Every structure is written in structure tokens, then in C-alpha cells.
Amino acid sequence: MESEFIGWLRERLPSHPRLLLGLGDDAAVLRMSHNCVVTSDLLTEGVDFYLAECDPRRIGRKALAVNLSDLAAMGAKPVAAVVALALPRSGALELAKQLYEGLLPLADQFDTAIAGGDTNTWDGPLVISVTALGEPTERGVLTRSGAKPGDRVLVTGSLGGSILGRHFDFTPRIAEALLLQERYRLHSATDISDGLSLDLSHICEESGCGAELDLEAIPIHDDATRLAEQRGDGVTPLAHALSDGEDFELILAVPPEETERLLREKPLATPLTCIGEFVQHAGLWTRDAHGAVTPLTPRGYRHE
Amino acid sequence: MESEFIGWLRERLPSHPRLLLGLGDDAAVLRMSHNCVVTSDLLTEGVDFYLAECDPRRIGRKALAVNLSDLAAMGAKPVAAVVALALPRSGALELAKQLYEGLLPLADQFDTAIAGGDTNTWDGPLVISVTALGEPTERGVLTRSGAKPGDRVLVTGSLGGSILGRHFDFTPRIAEALLLQERYRLHSATDISDGLSLDLSHICEESGCGAELDLEAIPIHDDATRLAEQRGDGVTPLAHALSDGEDFELILAVPPEETERLLREKPLATPLTCIGEFVQHAGLWTRDAHGAVTPLTPRGYRHE
Incomplete structure (x- = not known):
């Protein structure tokens, strides 16, 4: 499944100026200028969604969107995302494609390179784990610890x-x-x-x-x-x-x-x-x- | 579970010169100098391990080690790792601690900052997804595509x-x-x-x-x-x-x-x-x- 899926994904992924090396190697290489803002969110069947009730495209989109929301909260510019999947064996290839079909337009909208990931099948329910990388602007990052009385x-x-x-x-x-x-x-x-x-x-x-x-x-x-x-x-x-x-x-x-x-x-x-x-x-x-x-x-x- | 676990982890995590902002915010901030090498591996119960037969410390260690092996294959220096967990509800806190107890000494050995992650419980089996970030050396990265006849x-x-x-x-x-x-x-x-x-x-x-x-x-x-x-x-x-x-x-x-x-x-x-x-x-x-x-x-x- 994985090699067939990677073949499909290689065709689908647009080139991105940040992505110096993409799929097909042991790791991806991203052009980063200085510091890196990194966040990760993992969504699971039964907690974050029910696959029986929800179009997989919406699940894939959300898995990226929640990470981009964390970058927004830091005032950071999105650079790239990495996607790790644990797919139920039955229909895994089709499901993986649908998840990405939901995720890719959002990545494109926010100029976020998909820097590969890991695609697995297993006997359990769907798990989708996305890690997003961003860059601070010249003004630095926004943290949770900067509020002052009077603000x-x-x-x-x-x-x-x-x-x-x-x-x-x-x-x-x-x-x-x-x-x-x-x-x-x-x-x-x-x-x-x-x-x-x-x-x-x-x-x-x-x-x-x-x-x-x-x-x-x-x-x-x-x-x-x-x-x-x-x-x-x-x-x-x-x-x-x-x-x-x-x-x-x-x-x-x-x-x-x-x-x-x-x-x-x-x-x-x-x-x-x-x-x-x-x-x-x-x-x-x-x-x-x-x-x-x-x-x-x-x-x-x-x-x- | 998650807030208690994050409290425990904050006590355990050593400070790291690369980690400008660690746990407790929407994202972590890492000091990076130029390019970023990124890789992700997700391990699942029943495919990569059987929790009933294996000390969780070995599972946690392996989840990081496979990612470091990918960075090694790129000739890249490890900088940080992000850990996303889907934990079975029963005994989740203890399991999360044991996974980290296996992972942290390896992170320390290879000078890898733990830049947070995401800790979830659910009704499914254990899933552990690690994303590792590294930096190329001055010689650049080693790819799979550079071999020449005669090598x-x-x-x-x-x-x-x-x-x-x-x-x-x-x-x-x-x-x-x-x-x-x-x-x-x-x-x-x-x-x-x-x-x-x-x-x-x-x-x-x-x-x-x-x-x-x-x-x-x-x-x-x-x-x-x-x-x-x-x-x-x-x-x-x-x-x-x-x-x-x-x-x-x-x-x-x-x-x-x-x-x-x-x-x-x-x-x-x-x-x-x-x-x-x-x-x-x-x-x-x-x-x-x-x-x-x-x-x-x-x-x-x-x-x-």
C-alpha cells in the first residue's frame, strides 16, 4: 500500500520553494532561515471524529487546520507539515488519498509544504498525526505568558x-x-x-x-x-x-x-x-x- | 490525564540550548541555523510491538531511535523531536511516563531536545508518532539518489x-x-x-x-x-x-x-x-x- 500511495502522492504534491528535498528519501529537507516553531496534533477515531459519519476529506483538512491554528496562536508563518497515518487495513489506500485530498487544498491556501510523513496500515481505527513547522516573523513569537494587568x-x-x-x-x-x-x-x-x-x-x-x-x-x-x-x-x-x-x-x-x-x-x-x-x-x-x-x-x- | 502528564514532563525535561520555548504553549520554538531535515515514523500496537510482551520503555526508545536512524541516513545532526501519543485509556498516565522514560535517555545521548507533542487517550491500542528535526552539516545532506556506477x-x-x-x-x-x-x-x-x-x-x-x-x-x-x-x-x-x-x-x-x-x-x-x-x-x-x-x-x- 505505502509504495503505491507514495507514487500517487508524488504526482499530486506541488513543488514548493521551501522543500529542497521531498518524498522518496529517508527525510525531507526544508529551507529555514532562523528559528523554527513546531507543533503537533494527533486526531483519533471516536474522540475527534467518527469515520462512519464524516467525509475523510474533512478529517484530513482538520488534522492540518488544528496545527495551523496553533501556529496562528504563536503569530508564526506556516512553512511545512509532516503527516503520519495509521490506517485501518480495509480500504487503506482510498482512505489515505481522501485524507490528503482534504488536506492539500488547505496546505496550498496557507503556502505550507507537505514534507512527507509516514503511512501505515494496522488492525486499529484511523489515527492521523500532523506536525507543523513555522517561522516567527520579525516581531518574534506570541506566547501565552506575555499578558500584563491592564491589557x-x-x-x-x-x-x-x-x-x-x-x-x-x-x-x-x-x-x-x-x-x-x-x-x-x-x-x-x-x-x-x-x-x-x-x-x-x-x-x-x-x-x-x-x-x-x-x-x-x-x-x-x-x-x-x-x-x-x-x-x-x-x-x-x-x-x-x-x-x-x-x-x-x-x-x-x-x-x-x-x-x-x-x-x-x-x-x-x-x-x-x-x-x-x-x-x-x-x-x-x-x-x-x-x-x-x-x-x-x-x-x-x-x-x- | 494530559495536564497531569505535562506537569510531570515539565519536571523531567532538561533545558536545552536549542529549545527557546518548550512545553506549555501552543507550539515550541527551536533555534535553527539554516535548513531543517525532517522525518516522521509512527509505531502501532500489533505491527511494531505487542504491549503485552514488551516493556513500554523499549517502545518509547525505539520510536525515537527509528527517527534518529533516518537522520543518520541523511548525514544530519539531530536537533529536536516531537512526540504524539494515542494511549489506551486504562493506565494511560503510567504508560505515557514509561514511554518517555525509555525515550528521554536516548534523546539525551544524541543531544536531541524534546519539543513537546500531543498526548491523547482513546479506546484504541497504543500509537506513538515521533517527528524528528535535524540540521545538515556543512557537507550538506546524504540522499538516496547520489550513487554512481563504480561506487x-x-x-x-x-x-x-x-x-x-x-x-x-x-x-x-x-x-x-x-x-x-x-x-x-x-x-x-x-x-x-x-x-x-x-x-x-x-x-x-x-x-x-x-x-x-x-x-x-x-x-x-x-x-x-x-x-x-x-x-x-x-x-x-x-x-x-x-x-x-x-x-x-x-x-x-x-x-x-x-x-x-x-x-x-x-x-x-x-x-x-x-x-x-x-x-x-x-x-x-x-x-x-x-x-x-x-x-x-x-x-x-x-x-x-
Whole structure:
């Protein structure tokens, strides 16, 4: 299977100026200029997708997209990705092709070279592991540890209910992150993979501060409203926006004067909303219209 | 599980001058000087190991070692590795720790930073996917496509029967590859993962030439002899040396005068043996003491 698949893939893969040596050797060789930003995400049947219910192209696309979202959160430019597959034996070749058919257009869209990988069959369910390599811009990388009390909490897009489909078909915020990182002074960033409140608490922990949220300002996605209606379980659209995972939007820590400039200039097609402020005291808090502050428990997808 | 595991791993991971930003962010940042050599290997339960029969430390070690062997085959210096795991839910934390306990000493031995990864649990069997990053030396990389007719075929070590244990506990030929690459003019290299004859045929295909082997010169490992005795199935020790996979020794293409110098100077502690010659006509051939040439079918581990 593997040699036949590699033959197919060699035909399909476009040449890429970064890829000095591609498939067909013991390793690939990439042109890199200085530092390398590297991230890895592995998706499994039954946790991240059900093959019986989902077009493999969407799974392949998502496996790359979640990695590109991590590079976006670092403010890094994508360079290349490596794809390792464990395929169920039955129909393995067709499945491998479909995964790549979903993945390749996204790689092309974000100018990401596919630097080979490893293709295996086995008696288990589908596993797809992607490692993405990127490069910092001249402004360096955005980490989770740079938020300072007084910085504003900004988010891209609107949140909640991604499970209705956006968790597969989201666009990683690469273009937005690079533009913001180039034109504005950002202190910190992460992407929303586990849920707004939980990912924000990660920034707070790594930065040694807390955050107060203005709940009324949180941009709630229509999907969150639809999901709350469909389920009728009393979980509000706001609760979905605060705790649903896989929005793959960005959370940013931005100094106040820079926030003003950002909200005035509106440089993105995507909405950018100020939803609160980083504060000295640890923990997450909500602040109502009268300035009353109450603790907020971070909720979201906890990795078992 | 994942956050507890990351806490454990943060304590265990030594700092590394290449690792500008390690665990705890959306991605790691590595100091790289110019080009990046990247390779990935994924190991699965039931194909590469049986967890019930094998100490997880050996599995973790092997998952990194096979990647380092690929870097050795490229003549590249290891820089970092990224580890993605799909762990069976029951006992996941303990298993993750044991895998790393096997992997970390090897990373340390070859000065390889662990640049994070992804740790997941699921209802399936163990999958471990490692991506290794390296850097070319000043001499550039060794590819599979550089062999020229007249070059000698050299191998490190001795071959066959690795399934008796060496397929787990081999030492990747990093030190040997870097020393040879620095001091001698090598044309091509690969590592023996699928079997001597099959991996040699890959060099021939990529280089557009063939190779004649002197069967009497092939260094046969004691394990190949033991395996042939144990199995008593008529497969000779030589056949094992020619076709068993996972020796993880190097096959090199070296110009004749450089081969003479190498064999005279013996720069390695590991044996280095000339076993034949690359030739103009395609295919693999054996040459007997009288110069008679007969075709040799490449055999080894064919990836399904």
C-alpha cells in the first residue's frame, strides 16, 4: 500500500520553494532561515471524529487546520507539515488519498509544504498525526505568558456551538494573526481549542495574572444559539460561547492604547471584540454593568 | 490525564540550548541555523510491538531511535523531536511516563531536545508518532539518489536476525554517519529498515543505477545464525542478512579511492564492510568468486 500511495502522492504534491528535498528519501529537507516553531496534533477515531459519519476529506483538512491554528496562536508563518497515518487495513489506500485530498487544498491556501510523513496500515481505527513547522516573523513569537494587568482581552470571530460543523470547517486564523502581529503591539495569544474560559485561564496561569470578563460583550455565534435550542438542556448560548471547545478563534492580550487603535482601525474582515481585561489578581472573574465582580469557573474540554 | 502528564514532563525535561520555548504553549520554538531535515515514523500496537510482551520503555526508545536512524541516513545532526501519543485509556498516565522514560535517555545521548507533542487517550491500542528535526552539516545532506556506477557498496555493522531483540535496542548510527560525512566523500546513504536488498534497491532506483553484491562479503550477525537455527525452516543466515528488516545499519555509496582510504583508516569502532559495487545496469545482482553474475530479487519488509 505505502509504495503505491507514495507514487500517487508524488504526482499530486506541488513543488514548493521551501522543500529542497521531498518524498522518496529517508527525510525531507526544508529551507529555514532562523528559528523554527513546531507543533503537533494527533486526531483519533471516536474522540475527534467518527469515520462512519464524516467525509475523510474533512478529517484530513482538520488534522492540518488544528496545527495551523496553533501556529496562528504563536503569530508564526506556516512553512511545512509532516503527516503520519495509521490506517485501518480495509480500504487503506482510498482512505489515505481522501485524507490528503482534504488536506492539500488547505496546505496550498496557507503556502505550507507537505514534507512527507509516514503511512501505515494496522488492525486499529484511523489515527492521523500532523506536525507543523513555522517561522516567527520579525516581531518574534506570541506566547501565552506575555499578558500584563491592564491589557485588554480580545477575541476574533464569534464563539460557541462549533460542534454543529465549524469544528471541522473553520479557517485557521493565520492571516489575521500575521496581520495583527505585523501592525500592532500584541502581548500574548492563544487559540480557542478547549473553550474560551479554559484557554483564557491558560494565558492567565502562564502570565501570572487573572482576567475579568464582561459577559455581555462576548460575541456569541449563531451556532451556540441553535445548539442551545436543539438541546433544550438549559445550557445557555453564553455558556456555550464560554466553554465549548474547538472554536479555533484567537484570544489576544493587547495593551489598552493599542486596543483602542485596533478597534478604531478595524484591520480585519473578521470581527475583533474586546471582552474584558487582564488583572493583577489570579483567576477568572465576571464584571457586570455595575462593576460587581464574581468568580467564573473555567470550563471546557478537559483532556483525559 | 494530559495536564497531569505535562506537569510531570515539565519536571523531567532538561533545558536545552536549542529549545527557546518548550512545553506549555501552543507550539515550541527551536533555534535553527539554516535548513531543517525532517522525518516522521509512527509505531502501532500489533505491527511494531505487542504491549503485552514488551516493556513500554523499549517502545518509547525505539520510536525515537527509528527517527534518529533516518537522520543518520541523511548525514544530519539531530536537533529536536516531537512526540504524539494515542494511549489506551486504562493506565494511560503510567504508560505515557514509561514511554518517555525509555525515550528521554536516548534523546539525551544524541543531544536531541524534546519539543513537546500531543498526548491523547482513546479506546484504541497504543500509537506513538515521533517527528524528528535535524540540521545538515556543512557537507550538506546524504540522499538516496547520489550513487554512481563504480561506487562501492558499504555497510556498517552486521546484518540479519534483528527480531531477536536488536530491532528494539539498536543504536542509531548518528555518530558514525556524522564522522564519515565529515571526513570522507560519500555519494549516497540510507538506513536498513526494510532489509539490505530492498533498501539497497531503493538507492539504485533513486540513483538510476544497479548494484552487484559479493554475497561472501556480507557481514552476517550472530542473531541471523541463531534465528536460522531456531526456526529450522531452511532460510539461511545469509538470506536473513539480505532480507530481514530493522537492522538500522547504514548502506553507503562511496567512490573507490575513498573506499580504500576508509577501509585502511578504519575510523569507526563499528565494522564497515565493502559488499559490492554500484553498476550502470539497473537491478540487483550477485557476483561469485569467478565473476559470474546472476539476478537477485530484492526482499524485505514490504509496507502493506
